[in-house]
Amino acid sequence: MIKIIAIGVWVCVVSLGSSYGMALFASKSTPTEKQEPSYFEGLDYRKTDPITVPVIYEDKIRGYILARFVYTIDGKTVAGLAVPPDPFMLDEAYRVIYSAKGFDFDRPERYDVAKLTEDIKKAVNARYKKDIVEDVLIEQFDYIEKDKVQHG
Structure with a gap:
């Protein structure tokens, strides 16, 4: 029973860690500078x-x-x-x-x-x-x- 709980905790930690890693990676790769509007905008x-x-x-x-x-x-x-x-x-x-x-x-x-x-x-x-x-x-x-x- 303890093995099943340990596996469940391990899966949660891995899922949270990978989600945090992807969010951190996505926030660094997103340009923070404001883009110029295209000619047709507005x-x-x-x-x-x-x-x-x-x-x-x-x-x-x-x-x-x-x-x-x-x-x-x-x-x-x-x-x-x-x-x-x-x-x-x-x-x-x-x-x-x-x-x-x-x-x-x-x-x-x-x-x-x-x-x-x-x-x-x-x-x-x-x-x-x-x-x-x-x-x-x-x-x-x-x-x-x-x-x-x-x-x-």
């Missing part, structure tokens, strides 16, 4: 409503650009804004697309979308007078010629 992704922008060349409407954007913004920052950024995003997108020069009607796929998104981001941030928008992405960007638009 960012909200928001979609704009679609916009239709007429493309005018030589005083005539040649077609329309249909566009929809996604932008990233800090969640804490947007919660503190008195005016949401959506109207500014749409307004600046419309202005940038409408005022674009040198649109190639034969090859609309060559439109400089990287410059477009950067211009929209800069314009919205300029309106707020601080960096609110982190990035602007394109969800939809289509060119439709005027004669291919179906009415009613």
Whole structure:
């Protein structure tokens, strides 16, 4: 009977010792320094409503650009804004697309979308007078010629 009790005490001591050893090892191997947050931590992704922008060349409407954007913004920052950024995003997108020069009607796929998104981001941030928008992405960007638009 004493042998069984001694074996039970020995198993408890070994279990407690190994648990203590693993806890001590894990606490020393865990980094204690604070890690930098990733780029996407705390960012909200928001979609704009679609916009239709007429493309005018030589005083005539040649077609329309249909566009929809996604932008990233800090969640804490947007919660503190008195005016949401959506109207500014749409307004600046419309202005940038409408005022674009040198649109190639034969090859609309060559439109400089990287410059477009950067211009929209800069314009919205300029309106707020601080960096609110982190990035602007394109969800939809289509060119439709005027004669291919179906009415009613």
